Amino acid sequence: MSPNIDTIVALATPPGRGGISVIRISGLAVTTIAKAMLGRVPQPRHASYGNFGDLNGEPLDKGIALFFPGPRSFTGEDMLELQGHGGPVVSDLLLQRVVELGARLAGPGEFSERAFLNGKIDLAQAEAIADLINSGSAQAARCALRSLAGEFSHRVHAITESVIQLRTYVEAAIDFPEEEIDFLDQAELLRDMRKTLHDTNDLLVSAEQGRLLRDGLHVVLLGAPNAGKSSLLNHLSQSDRAIVSAIPGTTRDILEQSIQIDGLPLQIIDTAGLRHSGDEIEQEGVRRARRAATEADLVLVMVDDSAPAPMKELLQDLPTGTDYALLLNKIDLTGRAPGLTRYEGHEAVALSLETMAGVATLRQFLLRRAGFRQLGDTGFIARRRHLDALAAARRHMDAALKQLTTERAGELVAEELRQAQQQLGAITGKFTSDDLLGRIFASFCIGK
Numbered sequence: 001m002s003p004n005i006d007t008i009v010a011l012a013t014p015p016g017r018g019g020i021s022v023i024r025i026s027g028l029a030v031t032t033i034a035k036a037m038l039g040r041v042p043q044p045r046h047a048s049y050g051n052f053g054d055l056n057g058e059p060l061d062k063g064i065a066l067f068f069p070g071p072r073s074f075t076g077e078d079m080l081e082l083q084g085h086g087g088p089v090v091s092d093l094l095l096q097r098v099v100e101l102g103a104r105l106a107g108p109g110e111f112s113e114r115a116f117l118n119g120k121i122d123l124a125q126a127e128a129i130a131d132l133i134n135s136g137s138a139q140a141a142r143c144a145l146r147s148l149a150g151e152f153s154h155r156v157h158a159i160t161e162s163v164i165q166l167r168t169y170v171e172a173a174i175d176f177p178e179e180e181i182d183f184l185d186q187a188e189l190l191r192d193m194r195k196t197l198h199d200t201n202d203l204l205v206s207a208e209q210g211r212l213l214r215d216g217l218h219v220v221l222l223g224a225p226n227a228g229k230s231s232l233l234n235h236l237s238q239s240d241r242a243i244v245s246a247i248p249g250t251t252r253d254i255l256e257q258s259i260q261i262d263g264l265p266l267q268i269i270d271t272a273g274l275r276h277s278g279d280e281i282e283q284e285g286v287r288r289a290r291r292a293a294t295e296a297d298l299v300l301v302m303v304d305d306s307a308p309a310p311m312k313e314l315l316q317d318l319p320t321g322t323d324y325a326l327l328l329n330k331i332d333l334t335g336r337a338p339g340l341t342r343y344e345g346h347e348a349v350a351l352s353l354e355t356m357a358g359v360a361t362l363r364q365f366l367l368r369r370a371g372f373r374q375l376g377d378t379g380f381i382a383r384r385r386h387l388d389a390l391a392a393a394r395r396h397m398d399a400a401l402k403q404l405t406t407e408r409a410g411e412l413v414a415e416e417l418r419q420a421q422q423q424l425g426a427i428t429g430k431f432t433s434d435d436l437l438g439r440i441f442a443s444f445c446i447g448k
Contacts, residue, residue, distance in 0.1 A: 007033070008106035008114075009098040011091055012447035018086030020063070023094050024447055026111060029102045030078035034067060036101050037082075042067040052082055052094060060093045061085055075111055076118030109444025113437070116429060123429030123440070124153045124386070130444045131214055131381045139263035140213045144381040152210070152380040153428050155203050160424045162196040163397070167417045174410045193404065197397045204390045209373065210382030216258075216265030217370045218295065223302030224309040228329035231353040232302070233257055233270040261363050264372045269296070298369055299324040303343070306333040311344050325369065327362070329353055340365065385436075389423045396420035 007027025013020065025033060034041045042048040042065045051059035063084035073079040084090060099105065109130070116126045128147035135141035146152070169189060221229040237257040255270040299318060303309065305328040318324060326348035331338060336350050338358030349365050351358030367373075400416035403409050425431035 007103040008110055009095060009103040010106040010111070010447040011095065012081070013086070015088060015091070016086075017088070020083050021086045021091040021094075022447075023082040023084070023091070023098065024106075024111065025080040025082075025098055025103060026073070026075045026077045026106075026114060027103065028078070030067075030080045033098055033101045033103065034065070034080050037097060038065055042080075044069050052084060052097075054093075054097055055100065060097060061090050071118070071120075074120065075114040076120045077114060106446060107442075108446050109441030109448055112444055112448050113441045116437075121148075122150075122153050123432060123437075124156070124427055125150060126429075127383060127440060128152075128381055129448055131383075133445060133448065136216065136258065136265040137213075137260050137263050139379075140265070140381065143210060143213055143379040147210075147380040147382075152207075152382065152386075155199075155206075156424055156427050159196060159199050159203065159393075160421060162192065162199070163393075163417055163421045163424065166193055166196065166400075167414060167421065170410055170414045170417065174414065190401075190404065193397070193401050197394065197401060200390060200394045200397060204387065204394060206379070207382040207386050207390055208371065210380050211384060211387055212264060212370055212372050213379065214381050214383065216267055217366070217372075218267050218269070218297040219366070220269045220296035220299050221302060222299050222324075223327075224304065227302035227304045227309075228327075228353050229270050229302050230255075232300075232327070232329075233268055235353060235356075235359065236266075236268055261366055262372075264367060264370060266366065297323065298366075300327050301325070302327050302329055303348075304330055305336055305350070306330045311346075323369070325349070325365070327351060331357065386427050389426045393420040393423040396423065 005028060007025065007029035009023060009025045012022040012024040031041050037052050038048070038050055039053070044067055046066075048065045048067075050062070050065065052061045052063060052065075054060050061084040063082060066081040066083070068074070068079040068081075070077040070079070082094060084094060095105070109126075112121075112126045112129050115121050116123055121129075125148050128144050132141060132144035132148060135144055166189070169186075221232060223229055233255065236259050257268050257270075259266050259268055299322055301315065301324055303311075303326055315324070326343050326346050328336065328341070328343055328348050328350040330352060331350050332352040332355050338350050338352065339361045341348050341350050349358060349362045351362055353359070396416045396419045400413045400420070403412045403416060422431045426436075429437075
């Protein structure tokens with residue numbers, strides 16, 4: 001159990017007017033608060049209807065109370081939920097009353113943080129709560145729910161157990177040399193280490209899919225004026241998000257739109273057309289377009305196939321290492337065949353936003369460039385920090401394998417395995433700094 005002595009309270013439903021509001025309370029003073037407001041402590045895990053009283057016993061509201069005694073609660077502490085009428089005034093009165101009785105307002109994610117600290121969930125499951133709430137697609141929600149149920153954590157724990165067994169064998173052989181066991185020649189050890197490395201690789205691939213499902217792909221549309229960037233944004237978003245005009249320079253600022261393609265979230269960003277202009281506002285738009293390109297996962301460079309701008313001019317300001325591809329628009333005017341093609345040595349998709357030829361190919365192209373595939377019923381949600389930890393664990397396991405097969409240094413094998421275990425433990429929170437915990441839970445909703 002965590003050493004928390006504070007009792008916390010928060011509105012667990014969105015603020016504003018609605019059918020109901022839920023006040024959530026957790027901590028040592030829950031039973032005292034229940035007696036003061038309800039006149040009794042409700043029967044555990046049974047809905048109880050009645051008045052929520054003020055200091056003088058007068059009702060502030062009527063509703064349902066639910067009591068969850070610890071440790072069999074979400075936080076592992078005594079918890080009380082008050083389900084009353086939705087509305088900012090009555091909700092605020094209830095919150096003030098609970099604070100009067102000794103609670104304090106909870107910070108973002110503090111309920112989930114207490115659940116983690118009290119061993120009710122691990123860190124990956126805690127993060128899945130926020131990811132489930134913020135899901136941008138049905139598939140993302142299903143995968144977040146599987147992570148919350150522990151599927152991702154289970155796979156991490158399985159690899160961790162394998163690493164621990166490897167460490168146990170290696171360190172025992174180092175500590176008891178009189179047994180004259182040459183562990184470096186044990187075929188079973190080599191086989192188990194390779195299998196653990198293989199399992200880590202598989203998990204890393206799956207986690208990358210989960211990361212894409214959570215974060216999506218950041219795509220920037222770049223190109224000369226009137227190449228079709230705004231038309232593409234409108235088509236992909238199925239709305240008139242951007243003004244489309246034959247007048248060059250219509251788009252002068254950054255326009256962003258969130259869309260989905262087969263479950264993959266994409267943040268599409270339309271930018272000002274790249275050209276030299278004496279207009280100060282348009283110049284700023286061009287500067288913002290180039291800056292947006294430096295932050296993109298993928299830059300789609302739009303080219304008017306009927307009047308192509310020089311490629312050198314379009315690509316000159318892309319940062320080194322930028323992932324980009326060309327879109328050849330207006331092929332209805334040139335007769336170019338729609339679909340994947342090569343253009344001046346670059347991969348390209350030929351299409352027409354007038355006839356929609358080649359647009360379906362573009363959608364599949366985006367999925368392929370993202371490395372995204374449908375996860376079905378086996379996927380889970382993941383974050384960038386999970387990928388970084390898995391990649392670091394893989395590096396340490398790979399180094400351990402090399403030490404075993406080439407250098408034959410048992411102490412170094414053991415050390416690499418120890419560091420791999422520590423990286424895996426950071427995913428679930430076994431080895432996690434307080435600073436990291438603060439950053440993670442600070443991004444949660446208040447009341448979770």
